[in-house]
Amino acid sequence: MPGHVHILKLCVGAESVEDLVAWQDSQRVRWPEGRPRHITRMWPKRADEIRAGGSLYWVFKGQILARQRILDLEPVTGPDGIERCALVLDPDVIRTSAAPRRPFQGWRYLAPADAPADLPQGRASEETLPPDLAQALAEIGLR
Template identity: 55%
Template sequence: MSKRIHIVKLCVGIESYEDLEQRLTMRGGQTSGHVTRMRPKQEEALLNGGSLYWVIKGDIQARQEIKALEEVIGEDGIKRCRIVLAKPLIRTQNAARRAFQGWRYLKPEDAPADMPKGRKNEEELPPELAQSLADLGLF
C-alpha cells in the first residue's frame, strides 16, 4: 500500500475560514489551485489522498484535497508548481502552527481531524480542564 503525506501552508491575507471559503466561491469551478516555487518531491504520496492544510491566523483551520501537481512557467520564465486543489473547502479542528515560509510536509498522524459536518467551531473546554491540559503540555 502506498503511503500518504499532506502539505501545510500559511494562508496569507486571509482573516478567517469564512474569508477563504468566500474567495474560493468567487473563483467558481470544481477546482482551485495554489502556485508555489518548489515542486514537492513526494508527489506520489501527495496524490495518494493528500491534502493541503491551510494555516489561518496561527491555526490550521481548513484543508483541500490535492488533485494534481502541474508545472507552470511564470511571466519571469521561472518554473513553478501549481497544486491543483479540489473544492469544497473542508473545515478542520483548529491546530496551532507557528509561522514559517513556503510549505511543509505534514504526516497523516499529525493532521487535525475534520470537523463533523454542520459544526462551525469547536466547543470551549471548561477553564479547569484547559489549564490542566496546558500544564501537561497537551493544549
C-alpha cells in the first residue's frame, strides 16, 4: 500500500516465532477483542503512515522472521501515569523470509522497499543461510 511505513522491533523474550505466537495466545484474554497489543514508550511521529497499512516486523536472534499488521495505535496510560502507545496488532503472525538485522534499542521505521517478502502460506520457515553469508548478502543489497 503506497504511503505507508512499517515498524521494526526486536522480539525480546522470545527465542522463535513459535514462542511469540504461544505467548500472544496465552495473553489473548487480556486484550480487547483478543487483538494483541505491544506497548512502546514513544508515540510514532509517522502514525498516519503506520495506520495506512504498516506492519510490525519482528527480529529474532538477529533475523527478521515474522510480521503482524498494525491495525491501530491507541494511547495507554501506565501505572506510573505516563502515556504510552499501544500498537494494536492483527492476531495473525505472518512469517517472512529471513533478513539479517544488527541489534538496536527501541524500534525503527522500516520502508516497504526494505521489508522482507512474506513466505508462502503454510511454509513455516526457509532454510537459513550461515550468518556471515546472510550479512554479506545484505550489505551488498542482495538479501
